[in-house]
Amino acid sequence: GAVVSQHPSRVICKSGTSVKIECRSLDFQATTMFWYRQFPKQSLMLMATSNEGSKATYEQGVEKDKFLINHASLTLSTLTVTSAHPEDSSFYICSASLRTQGALQPQHFGDGTRLSIL
Amino acid sequence: DAKTTQPPSMDCAEGRAANLPCNHSTISGNEYVYWYRQIHSQGPQYIIHGLKNNETNEMASLIITEDRKSSTLILPHATLRDTAVYYCIVRVAGDSSYKLIFGSGTRLLVRP
Numbered sequence: 001g002a003v004v005s006q007h008p009s010r011v012i013c014k015s016g017t018s019v020k021i022e023c024r025s026l027d028f029q030a031t032t033m034f035w036y037r038q039f040p041k042q043s044l045m046l047m048a049t050s051n052e053g054s055k056a057t058y059e060q061g062v063e064k065d066k067f068l069i070n071h072a073s074l075t076l077s078t079l080t081v082t083s084a085h086p087e088d089s090s091f092y093i094c095s096a097s098l099r100t101q102g103a104l105q106p107q108h109f110g111d112g113t114r115l116s117i118l
Numbered sequence: 119d120a121k122t123t124q125p126p127s128m129d130c131a132e133g134r135a136a137n138l139p140c141n142h143s144t145i146s147g148n149e150y151v152y153w154y155r156q157i158h159s160q161g162p163q164y165i166i167h168g169l170k171n172n173e174t175n176e177m178a179s180l181i182i183t184e185d186r187k188s189s190t191l192i193l194p195h196a197t198l199r200d201t202a203v204y205y206c207i208v209r210v211a212g213d214s215s216y217k218l219i220f221g222s223g224t225r226l227l228v229r230p
Binding site for chain 2 (some may be wrong): 006032034036043044045046049090091093094095097105106108109110111112114
């Protein structure tokens with residue numbers, strides 16, 4: 001089945017540091033990747049939709065200058081949390097999907113990155 | 119966007135069928151019903167999806183009512199590893215982005 005790999009699985013760093021998270025589709029080409037954030041005991045919140053070769057579309061309330069998304073190839077998208085602060089501590093999850101005309105391909109998720117900012 | 123309503127929690131005995139309901143009374147004709155689950159500290163896992171016919175795969179069965187206003191996910195023989203939060207999602211299909219909007223889901227506890 002479709003596999004999405006996320007790296008790193010856990011990051012602990014100091015306030016003010018920028019952190020990059022990678023999301024790779026290992027056995028398929030992902031035309032669209034999604035980034036979610038999940039706080040403890042809450043559901044997943046969609047942050048942005050990323051289409052290969054174009055700018056990401058951010059959900060309302062998500063700062064695009066804070067959360068930089070790059071989707072330069074069909075198998076890799078990155079999320080950079082710039083100048084991270086303790087309130088950015090969260091579980092970040094990516095998903096990938098192959099978009100085809102008239103066919104709704106399920107999204108496949110990575111295992112998430114737990115970010116802790118001290 | 120169609121909204122879904124699920125009970126916050128359920129439990130069932132190991133080996134028994136787990137029937138998880140979902141209400142989506144405002145679903146429109148071209149929206150699919152998707153089910154995902156999230157085991158603690160992992161990313162969500164795709165289970166099954168359907169439009170109007172019942173569907174079955176190696177993980178589960180999906181029963182959609184004739185009026186499509188509700189559905190039930192059935193895990194035929196629940197195991198302890200099925201303990202997870204189960205999300206019923208009606209897929210939004212705006213400008214081909216096919217976003218998934220997660221609700222609060224049903225926390226299923228499978229008891230030994």
